[in-house]
Amino acid sequence: MIFLRYILYPIVPIYYLVTWLRNKLYDLGIKKSISHKTPVICVGNLSVGGTGKTPMIEYLIHLLKEDYLVATLSRGYKRKTKGFQLANKDATAESIGDEPFQFYNKFKKNILVAVDGDRNNGIKQLQLIDNLPEVILLDDAFQHRKVKAGFNILLTTYSNPYFKDIVLPTGNLREPRSGSKRANIIMVTKCPKDLSDAEKNTILQKINPETNQHVFFSSISYSNSVISSNTNKPIDDLNDFTLVTGIANAFPLVSFLKEKGLKFDHLNFKDHHEFSEQDILELNKRDLIVTTEKDFMRLKQYKSLRDKLFYLPISIVINDEVKINKLIIDFLMHNAGL
Template sequence: MPYSSNPYRALLRPLSVLYGWGVALRHFCFDRGILPQVSYPIPVICVGNIIAGGTGKTPHVEYLIRLLGERRRVALISRGYKRKSRGMIIASSSSSVADIGDEPKQILTKYPNIRLVVDGNRRRAMAYFMSLPEDERPEVVIMDDGYQHRYVRPSFSILLIDAARHPKDDHLLPEGLLREPLEQIHRADCVIISKCPANMSSIERRIIDRGLRLYPHQQLFFSRMQPKALCPVLSLGTETAQGRGSAPMLGDRVMALAGIAQGEAFVRQLSQSYSVVQSYCFADHHNYRGEDLARLEQAFAELSAEQADKPLWCICTEKDAVRLYEHRSLLSSALLEHLYYQPIEVKLLQRQEVFDRLILSKARPLR
């Protein structure tokens, strides 16, 4: 819930004060060396945020994997948010969403050649990587959602800020959505303003730049989310989409399905290309239950019958697709054949070559 729309924010303010004291004490201990940070002989690139939820960390991590994967042995550490397992999990193609979480599963499905470890204890995950034989040891580690996990000292930190949610307009948890005070922005080596409109003007970018008051050494970039061609959910596995004579066309009727932090934005984006006749927005990382799938099946059957001469499709996010794929045995063939997901990729608004060179330089072997 955005800060401005939270009717209980005044009641939560004392808790935010206490939370702020705890965060400040923790950072003081790290800054003074009371709590130890561990450095490693291989590059560790951290991707994180200071506002809870929905800044686009996963697409940015995927961007880094694509950029580095052809040049380096890449590994990823994720805490596996909302997974059902405990401890350290060395992910494999057989790992389920329950084992490693939906975002790691999405990444591993797309990039099966990376090493992926799920563990809230980042030092333990790094210790595992460093224990591997030298010819198998990763040459660069990406630490997803690691900005608050200071026990591992990254060699380079990327901080994401949603263009529509400037941190100066927010408050600390639980009154607002800030995970850390604003001054912690200055720990980042690079700041990316994410989810920008494609037509963001230079004046708008300058206003954001001045508002952040970054240090001279901090690089600032702006990115947007680029939707790609729709894909059948069945294409995530060994099943093929062959035999299907059609795919969603512009203007077709669709049901929209989103279990992400800002599901309404996904529905609005689909509405620009399709006729959205029904939408379902769940909480981020929603775990689909039998009743959810039954409701989806019923709605699909009823809406299909209303206009039998016009195709009906169900389009979900990529994160929802990996969950729904694992429940495919509970879905009818009629729905599965019309179930697609919308992949997205990160695009830099400007200076993409500068950003790529910066990341490649930070992924070089440390001396």
């Protein structure tokens, strides 16, 4: 795969030019971005792969749900439905996608969860319902420029920041690095917890933010317990289990579990893996399974796994929560006229 990417290097300038031109047409107003009355906060990235969008969306939900009626809007990647879908009691990972289903399971009493490949249509549909949302969180929509979000949060990982990368197909960037200038906040995710001020300053210099941009650093925080459909178990009590992951980058999770001195084998699937009957038969042979919350949303439907399937919750810790919270609340106060 890596060799193929290098063979395709001559296509990089073409991809760069096409995506740069597309952005320029939007910047000049030749292609139209639509603004909406409801405040819209977009969380996205420049690169393919996992940068921590789901934990960031959940951070925003926790921040806002007590004071605002929050809606999340995703495309519902790999769902088996079409068009606009508003999550309800009959929702599944197959009907709305695993990440939106995770949001719905965790926050359904407090928020609205919707999916639509056409984000403008999704926003319009949300604005038609009786329970009108007061803020809409767009998940993975930084390149969806048909919507003019009022506030953009751009995520990039510490281990593979966008300023060291190039565009597809040889690199991982969906668009040129210059796209980062559209962000209000740039969040460097999955940082070591002991990241020094000197290294932060080095990264800041390489990002070289605009005067109106704010850069933050976040790290992953793992729970002390794993959770099943009916019980919790302290993580230190785990013995000889199977780790199942279907995420873009399982390395931080694997490293955490190894640092805990836990004994496990690892079944590593591709991101958003659709578990087959053969996969489930294999998992039925295992005595104890630990997985990610996203994968749990797809696996918990199998009754044969229910008593031995656990997930490890994660959250993010941001270096200056007071400042980022203020920036977000100020945006909403200004745009909602509250």
